[in-house]
Amino acid sequence: xxxxxxxxxxxxxxxxxxxxxxxxxxxxxxxxxxxxxxxxxxxxxxxxxxxxxxxxxxxxxxxxxxxxxxxxxxxxxxxxxxxxxxxxxxxxxxxxxxxxxxxxxxxxxxxxxxxxxxxxxxxxxxxxxxxxxxxxxxxxxxxxxxxxxxxxxxxxxxxxxxxxxxxxxxxxxxxxxxxxxxxxxxxxxxxxxxxxxxxxxxxxxxxxxxxxxxxxxxxxxxxxxxxxxxxxxxxxxxxxxxxxxxxxxxxxxxxxxxxxxxxxxxxxxxxxxxxxxxxxxxxxxxxxxxxxxxxxxxxxxxxxxxxxxxxxxxxxxxxxxxxxxxxxxxxxxxxxxxxxxxxxxxxxxxxxxxxxxxxxxxxxxxxxxxxxxxxxxxxxxxxxxxxxxxxxxxxxxxxxxxxxxxxxxxxxxxxxxxxxxxx
Amino acid sequence: xxxxxxxxxxxxxxxxxxxxxxxxxxxxxxxxxxxxxxxxxxxxxxxxxxxxxxxxxxxxxxxxxxxxxxxxxxxxxxxxxxxxxxxxxxxxxxxxxxxxxxxxxxxxxxxxxxxxxxxxxxxxxxxxxxxxxxxxxxxxxxxxxxxxxxxxxxxxxxxxxxxxxxxxxxxxxxxxxxxxxxxxxxxxxxxxxxxxxxxxxxxxxxxxxxxxxxxxxxxxxxxxxxxxxxxxxxxxxxxxxxxxxxxxxxxxxxxxxxxxxxxxxxxxxxxxxxxxxxxxxxxxxxxxxxxxxxxxxxxxxxxxxxxxxxxxxxxxxxxxxxxxxxxxxxxxxxxxxxxxxxxxxxxxxxxxxxxxxxxxxxxxxxxxxxxxxxxxxxxxxxxxxxxxxxxxxxxxxxxxxxxxxxxxxxxxxxxxxxxxxxx
Numbered sequence: 001x002x003x004x005x006x007x008x009x010x011x012x013x014x015x016x017x018x019x020x021x022x023x024x025x026x027x028x029x030x031x032x033x034x035x036x037x038x039x040x041x042x043x044x045x046x047x048x049x050x051x052x053x054x055x056x057x058x059x060x061x062x063x064x065x066x067x068x069x070x071x072x073x074x075x076x077x078x079x080x081x082x083x084x085x086x087x088x089x090x091x092x093x094x095x096x097x098x099x100x101x102x103x104x105x106x107x108x109x110x111x112x113x114x115x116x117x118x119x120x121x122x123x124x125x126x127x128x129x130x131x132x133x134x135x136x137x138x139x140x141x142x143x144x145x146x147x148x149x150x151x152x153x154x155x156x157x158x159x160x161x162x163x164x165x166x167x168x169x170x171x172x173x174x175x176x177x178x179x180x181x182x183x184x185x186x187x188x189x190x191x192x193x194x195x196x197x198x199x200x201x202x203x204x205x206x207x208x209x210x211x212x213x214x215x216x217x218x219x220x221x222x223x224x225x226x227x228x229x230x231x232x233x234x235x236x237x238x239x240x241x242x243x244x245x246x247x248x249x250x251x252x253x254x255x256x257x258x259x260x261x262x263x264x265x266x267x268x269x270x271x272x273x274x275x276x277x278x279x280x281x282x283x284x285x286x287x288x289x290x291x292x293x294x295x296x297x298x299x300x301x302x303x304x305x306x307x308x309x310x311x312x313x314x315x316x317x318x319x320x321x322x323x324x325x326x327x328x329x330x331x332x333x334x335x336x337x338x339x340x341x342x343x344x345x346x347x348x349x350x351x352x353x354x355x356x357x358x359x360x361x362x363x364x365x366x367x368x369x370x371x372x373x374x375x376x377x378x379x380x381x382x383x384x385x386x387x388x389x390x391x392x393x394x395x396x397x398x399x400x401x402x403x404x405x406x407x408x409x410x411x412x413x414x415x416x417x418x419x420x421x422x423x
Numbered sequence: 424x425x426x427x428x429x430x431x432x433x434x435x436x437x438x439x440x441x442x443x444x445x446x447x448x449x450x451x452x453x454x455x456x457x458x459x460x461x462x463x464x465x466x467x468x469x470x471x472x473x474x475x476x477x478x479x480x481x482x483x484x485x486x487x488x489x490x491x492x493x494x495x496x497x498x499x500x501x502x503x504x505x506x507x508x509x510x511x512x513x514x515x516x517x518x519x520x521x522x523x524x525x526x527x528x529x530x531x532x533x534x535x536x537x538x539x540x541x542x543x544x545x546x547x548x549x550x551x552x553x554x555x556x557x558x559x560x561x562x563x564x565x566x567x568x569x570x571x572x573x574x575x576x577x578x579x580x581x582x583x584x585x586x587x588x589x590x591x592x593x594x595x596x597x598x599x600x601x602x603x604x605x606x607x608x609x610x611x612x613x614x615x616x617x618x619x620x621x622x623x624x625x626x627x628x629x630x631x632x633x634x635x636x637x638x639x640x641x642x643x644x645x646x647x648x649x650x651x652x653x654x655x656x657x658x659x660x661x662x663x664x665x666x667x668x669x670x671x672x673x674x675x676x677x678x679x680x681x682x683x684x685x686x687x688x689x690x691x692x693x694x695x696x697x698x699x700x701x702x703x704x705x706x707x708x709x710x711x712x713x714x715x716x717x718x719x720x721x722x723x724x725x726x727x728x729x730x731x732x733x734x735x736x737x738x739x740x741x742x743x744x745x746x747x748x749x750x751x752x753x754x755x756x757x758x759x760x761x762x763x764x765x766x767x768x769x770x771x772x773x774x775x776x777x778x779x780x781x782x783x784x785x786x787x788x789x790x791x792x793x794x795x796x797x798x799x800x801x802x803x804x805x806x807x808x809x810x811x812x813x814x815x816x817x818x819x820x821x822x823x824x825x826x827x828x829x830x831x832x833x834x835x836x837x838x839x840x841x842x843x844x845x846x
Contacts, residue, residue, distance in 0.1 A: 024447040026770045057692070065702055069692035074760045076767025079692070095767055125705030129729060133708060135660040136561055136829075237558040269480070269492035269502070279488055282548030285556060306552060337497045344499025344518055347449045352775065406559075 006360075006370065007198040013185030013214040017202055018360040018370065020193040022353060028099050028194030029353040030201075031091025032106050033361035036182035038160045039085045039294070040218045044169075045178065046155075047162015050083040051127060052175050056090065056109040057081070058119040063108060065119065072105055079105065085156050086294055087365060093354060096195040100204055103190075107208035110183060115172035124167050131161050138234070138405045139303065142242040145230035145403035150244050150299055152226050184215020191361035193353040223297030227399030229415035236406035238305040241314060243418060244401040247291060247298035250366050255293055256379040257391045258300055262289045263338030264330055264388070265321070266302055270337060272321050273302065281317065283310050295366065300395055308407050311414055319421040325392035329385040342380050346373050396422060429783075429793065430621040436608030436637040440625055441783040441793065443616040445776060451522050451617030452776040453624075454514025455529050456784035459605035461583045462508045462717070463641045467592075468601065469578075470585015473506040474550060475598050479513065479532040480504070481542040486531060488542065495528060502528065508579050509717055510788060516777060519618040523627055526613075530631035533606060538595035547590050554584050561657070561828045562726065565665040568653035568826035573667050573722055575649050607638020614784035616776040646720030650822030652838035659829035661728040664737060666841060667824040670714060670721035673789050678716055679802040680814045681723055685712045686761030687753055687811070688744070689725055693760060695744055696725065704740065706733050718789065723818055731830050734837055742844040748815035752808040765803050769796050819845060 005021045038049050057079075058065045072079045077094035079102075090110060092102040134140040144159050151157030161167075190205055225246040248254035266273035266289025277287045287304035306314045349355040350373065363371050400422035404415040428444045461472050480502075481488045495502045500517035502525075513533060515525040557563040567582050574580030584590075613628055648669040671677035689696035689712030700710045710727035729737045772778040773796065786793050823845035827838040 022447075024445075025774045027767070027774060066693065066698060069698075070756075070760065073691045073693045073764055074756070076763035076765075093771065095770065122702070122705035126701055126708055129661065129706070130708040132660045132730065133728060138559055237555045238552065268496045270489065270496045275489060275492075278549055279545070282545035283552070285549055285553040305556060307555065333493075333497070337493065340499035341496055342499075344450070347518065348516060351448045351450065 008370065009198070009202045011185060011206060011210060013210070013212050015185040015188045015190065015205070015209050015212065016364050017190045017205055018364055019191070019196055019198040019201055020356055020360065021196055021198070022194050025195050025353060026096055027093060027353065028096050028192055028196050029091065029093045029357045030099065030102060030190070030192035030194070031089055031357060031361065032110060033087050033089045033189045033191060033365060034183055035087055035187040035365050036218060037084050037086045037088050038158065039155050039220050040182055041155050045174070046158055046166045047160070048170055048174060048178050049088055050160050050162060051123070051167060051170055052178055053081045053083045053088050054123050054127060055115055055120065055175060056113055058123060059114040059116055060108045060112040061114065062112065068105060068109065071101065075101060077102060083160055085160065089358070089361070091357070099192070099196060099201065103201070103204050103208060111212060113179070115175050117172065120172055127161060127167050128164055131164065134161065138236045138238065138240040138305070141232050141234065142240045142303070142403040142405040145232065145405070146242045146244045146299070146301065146401045149228050149230045149401035149403065150225055150246070151223060154224060155220065156223055156294065156297070182218050185209065185212045186214050187217055189361045189364045191357045191364070193356040193360070223294060225297060225398070227401045229412070229419040230403045231411035231415045232403070232405045233409055233411065234405060235408040239308050239311045239404060239406040239411070239414070240303070240305045241311065241318070241418065242301060242303045242403045243318065243422065244299040244301040245395040246398045247300035247395065248293065249296050249298050250293045251295060253379065254391065255291070255298070257383045257387045258291045258298070259342055260335060260338045260380065260383045261325070261388045261391050262291050262300065263341050264334040265289050265325060267338060268341060272325070273318065276317055276321060277304060277314065281313070283314050283317070299401070311404070311407060312417070315414060315418045315421070319418065322392065322396045322422060326389065326396045329389045332385060335383070335385050335388060339380050339383070343377055346376055431793065432621070432625045434608060434629060434633060436633070436635050438608040438611045438613065438628070438632050438635065439787050440613045440628055441787055442614070442619055442621040442624055443779055443783065444619055444621065445617050448618050448776060449519055450516060450776065451519050451615055451619050452514065452516045452780045453522065453525060453613070453615035453617070454512055454780060454784065455533060456510050456512045456612045456614060456788060457606055458510055458610040458788050459641060460507050460509045460511050461581065462578045462643050463605055464578050469581055470583070470589040471593055471597060471601050472511055473583050473585060474546070474590060474593055475601055476504045476506045476511050477546050477550060478538055478543065478598060479536055481546060482537045482539055483531045483535040484537065485535065491528060491532060494524065498524060500525060506583055508583065512781070512784070514780070522615070522619060522624065526624070526627050526631060534635060536602070538598050540595065543595055550584060550590050551587055554587065557584065561659045561661065561663040562728070564655050564657065565663045565726070565826040565828040568655065568828070569665045569667045569724065569824045572651045572653045572824035572826065573648055573669070574646060577647060578643065579646055579717065579720070605641050608632065608635045609637050610640055612784045612787045614780045614787070616779040616783070646717060648720060648821070650824045650842070652835070652842040653824070653826045654834035654838045655826070655828045656832055656834065657828065658831040662731050662734045662827060662829040662834070662837070663726070663728045664734065664741070664841065665724060665726045665826045666741065666845065667722040667724040668818040669821045670723035670818065671716065672719050672721050673716045674718065676802065677814065678714070678721070680806045680810045681714045681721070682765055683758060683761045683803065683806045684748070684811045684814050685714050685723065686764050687757040688712050688748060690761060691764060695748070696741065699740055699744060700727060700737065704736070706737050706740070722824070734827070734830060735840070738837060738841045738844070742841065745815065745819045745845060749812065749819045752812045755808060758806070758808050758811060762803050762806070766800055769799055
């Protein structure tokens with residue numbers, strides 16, 4: 001990115017610092033994105049990335065857990081974190097004068113966590129409740145089943161939270177060892193957007209993170225898509241259908257084709273799925289498609305919920321729409337509408353300091369450079385109707401990953417029906 | 424609000440127009456907030472505000488349902504709506520050049536909806552699915568039960584979505600009659616924030632909304648808080664506890680005291696409930712308090728979810744914390760921290776065009792004027808530790824509204840236990 005408001009620096013240990021100055025605002029969003037997540041776990045480490053993220057807030061050499069919370073909230077700041085398959089992010093939103101405090105806390109919790117035994121025991125209980133909460137969401141159950149169907153026996157096919165057993169199994173030494181191996185300078189990006197000074201952030205980061213080892217990037221096994229039907233025998237008021245197909249990674253031009261397809265297929269109110277399923281048939285309150293991408297793989301997915309007795313009709317309609325999309329090109333108007341929505345979304349994202357900081361961090365981790373909006377727009381513009389049709393054709397030529405949740409014992413038969421028709 | 428970026432105009436029919444110019448952005452958030460919602464419904468109209476909101480998107484004299492969706496999405500815009508107890512909002516986010524289109528669509532769907540019979544039949548089905556979705560969320564069930572316990576046999580105690588029976592009962596004439604009575608100039612605010620021209624918006628609004636009748640504001644019965652325990656016998660993995668107490672309306676200074684109390688009691692990571700329930704005991708993944716206010720009433724509430732066997736302990740700890748808060752003043756540090764969080768939140772909100780447009784609309788509807796940030800900060804600053812203690816004391820002196828959901832048949836006994844201790 002070449003504008004004078006955006007700057008990148010790299011410390012000797014490889015830690016990259018990206019900032020974007022927004023002079024008209026009073027606050028700053030900033031965080032550390034680490035290229036370490038559930039995907040970097042071995043089978044016996046299942047859930048350790050997420051537990052480690054939780055334990056970052058439970059005290060350091062210099063701060064108690066309560067001290068961390070009090071210091072950031074005393075200045076009106078917010079501190080949070082999130083673990084995903086390939087990255088773990090620790091981020092804050094603060095008033096512009098409090099950048100030094102936020103950086104100091106982030107450096108502390110990432111480099112000097114205590115992992116005290118009593119805190120570890122209690123945090124396991126918290127995560128068990130977090131896991132129990134997902135068991136009460138038919139949507140989350142369905143997404144988890146599709147992830148497992150798509151990538152069975154792989155770290156990217158497992159729930160990020162881990163299992164009750166795995167969460168109970170980790171010791172403080174396991175956490176320390178995972179931290180030392182994966183939380184290294186070369187795998188971290190510090191990204192900040194708001195009313196800030198790049199030079200001041202670099203100076204302070206040098207002091208705070210300069211002694212962190214460079215480390216090597218962590219390898220992981222390549223993704224292997226499989227697919228197939230899955231079900232849960234739980235009964236809910238509604239039946240949830242989630243279907244996934246092997247999709248492009250972030251690194252391919254197909255990714256942009258997929259975004260255009262997703263927009264016109266199940267993106268907004270004018271999309272095919274919304275019109276066919278909600279507007280013409282009244283089957284669902286919401287139906288949407290989404291692109292979910294990793295460095296070397298991805299899933300194109302759709303989700304909808306309906307009454308048990310309408311599930312068969314829903315599956316039929318969705319598969320018919322997939323077949324139509326593969327068989328003939330979308331209209332120029334549909335393609336143009338989807339592109340317009342993606343481009344407007346890019347502009348809207350730039351106005352939020354949090355979205356901008358996250359975008360810069362993800363681009364540096366994925367591409368090793370920032371990709372500016374004109375370049376993204378160019379890639380979107382390059383997609384044409386035939387590329388969209390061909391994308392849909394390739395999608396549905398593969399085995400679908402399907403989960404049906406909510407219909408009880410019949411869920412399995414519905415999932416098999418959906419997977420078969422879609423293949 | 425006195426800065427030159429913010430302007431208010433009023434049309435002859437009473438429709439107020441508030442705009443805030445943000446020259447550094449490329450987009451605009453704008454919408455119409457109508458002082459009409461579920462609270463304005465009679466018992467036989469239960470759910471009609473929400474159905475009417477849905478039907479606004481289902482075609483007008485000039486546009487089909489698909490046309491509405493296509494026109495806004497062709498320019499990358501988003502259009503949405505939400506029904507609450509006292510207001511219904513219809514809003515869009517668009518690129519700055521598309522303000523005229525968005526206004527034209529909003530004026531059309533609010534003044535010339537068709538309510539075609541076949542669209543009405545299908546939309547009922549969509550809402551039945553929306554209702555079914557809430558039945559799968561233990562949290563939503565618990566909140567609904569507390570609302571009903573707090574305000575039984577009143578429009579503000581009923582679910583906004585209506586019931587399956589009520590949604591099926593409304594005719595197109597019922598909708599037209601509700602629209603004519605409640606969607607009048609004097610009860611509407613057009614609010615917009617982003618890169619815009621106040622004068623251009625006023626000129627266009629005069630042309631689009633000038634012939635709307637002025638109307639009279641709709642009355643409703645004053646809120647009567649009652650309280651008591653409620654339960655659902657559904658079984659979920661977790662038990663959800665929601666407790667509510669009679670709280671201040673938006674129009675009282677107590678509202679600001681309540682915000683400060685809510686922040687230190689259950690607002691952030693350093694709050695008493697988070698520390699006691701999650702950090703010291705590991706009982707919950709999340710616990711928080713909230714202030715929910717109307718023109719003449721309000722609820723102070725807390726929500727948490729835990730395992731069935733820990734529910735008794737959770738209830739005991741929460742009630743102990745309520746008792747402590749009523750018995751002695753919070754520390755100066757706690758009060759200062761809560762104030763800092765509220766003040767930073769106000770500044771962060773100003774940076775989002777959507778949040779700013781909504782804030783202006785709500786202030787005009789509630790107070791008849793805009794309240795600027797320095798004035799809000801002054802009201803927050805005026806709260807002291809004794810006011811917070813006294814607020815908590817008044818809260819718990821009243822009957823609690825309590826819902827327990829997820830433990831099956833034992834839920835009722837737990838709810839009664841929680842309500843009794845809290846009284």
